[in-house]
Amino acid sequence: MKDVGYGNAYIHTDDFHFHPKDKTLISAHLAFSFFALFVGTLAGVLQGLQRTGFIDLPGAIGYYQLLTIHGVYLALVFTTFFIVGFLYSGMAKTLNGTLQPVSRKVGWAGYWLMALGSVLALISILNNNASVLYTFYAPLAASPWFYVALALLIIGSWFSAWTVFHNYWRWRKENRQEVSPLFAFMSVSTMILWIIATLGVVVEVVVLLVPWAFGWVDKINVELSRTLFWYFGHPLVYFWLLPAYIWYVNIPHIIKGKIFSDALPRLTFILFILYSIPVGFHHQLMEPGISPFWKFLQVVLTMIVVIPSLMTIFSLFAAFELSGRSLGSKKRFGWIRKLPWKDVRFVAPALGMLLFIPAGAGGIINASYQMNQVVHNTLWVTGHFHLTLAASVLLTFFAISYWLVPLLARRALTRLANILGIVQAAVWSAGILLMGGSMHIVGLLGEPRRTAFTTYNDHPIVQTWEPYRVLMGTGSILLYISIVLFLAIVVYLWLFAPKTERAIEYPIGVVNEKAQKPPLILERWSLWISLTLVLILIAYAYPVVEMLAKNAPGSVPIRSW
Ligand code: HAS
Ligand code: CU1
Secondary structure (H helix, E strand, O other): OEOOOEOEOOOOEOOOOOOHHHHHHHHHHHHHHHHHHHHHHHHHHHHHHHHOOOOOOOOOOOHHHHHHHHHHHHHHHHHHHHHHHHHHHHHHHHOOOOOOHHHHHHHHHHHHHHHHHHHHHHHHHHOOOOOOOOOOOOOEOOOHHHHHHHHHHHHHHHHHHHHHHHHHHHHHHHOOOOOOOHHHHHHHHHHHHHHHHHHHHHHHHHHHHHHHHOOOOOOEOHHHHHHHHHHHHHHHHHHHHHHHOOHHHHHHHHOOOOEOOOHHHHHHHHHHHHHOOOOHHHHOOOOOOOOHHHHHHHHHHHHHHOHHHHHHHHHHHHHHHHHHHHOOOOOOOOHHHHOOOOOHHHHHHHHHHHHHHHHHHHHHHHHOHHHHHHHOOEHHHHHHHHHHHHHHHHHHHHHHHHHHHHHHHOEOOOHHHHHHHHHHHHHHHHHHHHHHHHHHHHHHOOOEOOOOOOOOOOOHHHHHHHHHHHHHHHHHHHHHHHHHHHHHHHHHHHHHOOEOOOOOOOOOOOEOOOOOOOOHHHHOHHHHHHHHHHHHHHHHHHHHHHHHHOOOOOEOOEOOO
């Protein structure tokens, strides 16, 4: 590996180039994700400005329509395409230098299914037939084709998961007694989590929503449909988070340090597989159809799933401090100054990490039964997920784009792009702090989420929300500016930056020589999957049977728009 050092026009190189066919597959995923990012943020700023009273929307499009596009295109479409493309790139880099040809074909099948689903969903929403938001809660009913589109998106992503698994199996066959590369381990864990989680939403969509929306059955069991959604909805947030926890392998390289421990991140990911699914009731704490014991049990499990994130904090600080000390820092906190604060590949995720500390604390508040009564269905929750998904995760995805796009295009991450990237990440963080921070406060003051602008007949309580609405609106404008800048930098890096053979490297850290070899049991997937299924049965079997046995009257489809 040749290190030409940061501060030159180019960052260092390890002469890794993608196989041209891998490059096309990965690029297609990234391109679609950037398209979704643009559509989703455009809808986001428009609905944000409407709900804060800054603008009136033209008659042709409504607030709930825009909010649905915003949620579906960012939370479901952008994330899935980006994550799949990114995982393919790391699998190619760390396993055999290229993806297996057959897996590439399956990867393309997945891509087209997901793209078809995404376009169909957008058409349904634009035709004003699916203003049901990204959680598509029954009894609100969309056009049946919207649900078919969602099913295509998810089933397509199963093909992508297979592509990841297949490359891992092939490598495993040739390297039976070896510990897999950390990146590949993380990708496999992420996709195992995804498959188990999406089973819930596929059952919800295919068994409950589609027949009901087509009119083949009259009524839907609302509580059961929401339960199946949140069985999926919570692990969904870790499907976003785990690729960002790539911090474990990327950040040590970028800070010129080493991976502190090879076993700890693997254990972290196993804990996520085990504990992220049987916790969905923490989104349903205020719903009447579930008895308190099962809510309590899932809240306890939620507190356990916080532990792997605490382990991540520990591991990152250890990597920072060890790297700082090896670079000569002597004072207790001197390592902070040794971090590469001029490198966007570090600065963007570092801002994400800093924001994840209050964001995670907010999550623990949400999960605490009594406090959930105060924050549930208020803008506090919207603030929470902007600080987690739209800050910690997205800032990391920005950084990944800043090295992955030039690597794919064999172009340089120029000094200018690097500086603009830092500005872009800083503007994004400022926007999120303004918007997400105000959402937290105004949520405590009682402003509900999922509502268009209203003054509630000039009610005095609503007048106390006013200053926060101004801050939220201003924050959303900053966020939009930041995305436009991000997309402009990406287009520059993809098409216009100087061509170079000494491409920017794919940052994968080396493990600290003092770290212990991870035990092979961590790769006994059948064991972890079985334990996960047992935990799911414990947490869900009885309440679901209860929901079925109660034989609730159910609801006919309702169209509220
Ligand atoms: Fe959440 C609602 C609980 C994490 C996303 N969450 C949501 C919704 C979304 C979401 C989208 O219990 C709304 C869904 C909807 O539409 O209704 N959440 C939690 C808990 C955690 C948590 C306990 N959430 C996330 C993450 C998300 C996300 C991550 C997206 C990526 N959440 C809830 C609950 C609700 C909820 C309830 C329902 C609320 C309601 O009533 O509706 C935990 O996983 C959080 C653990 C995290 C930490 C922080 C670790 C910090 C780290 C940073 C390291 C920093 C360093 C410093 C090293 C404990 C790892 C760097 C230093 C330098 C110098 C650079
Ligand atoms: Cu959750």
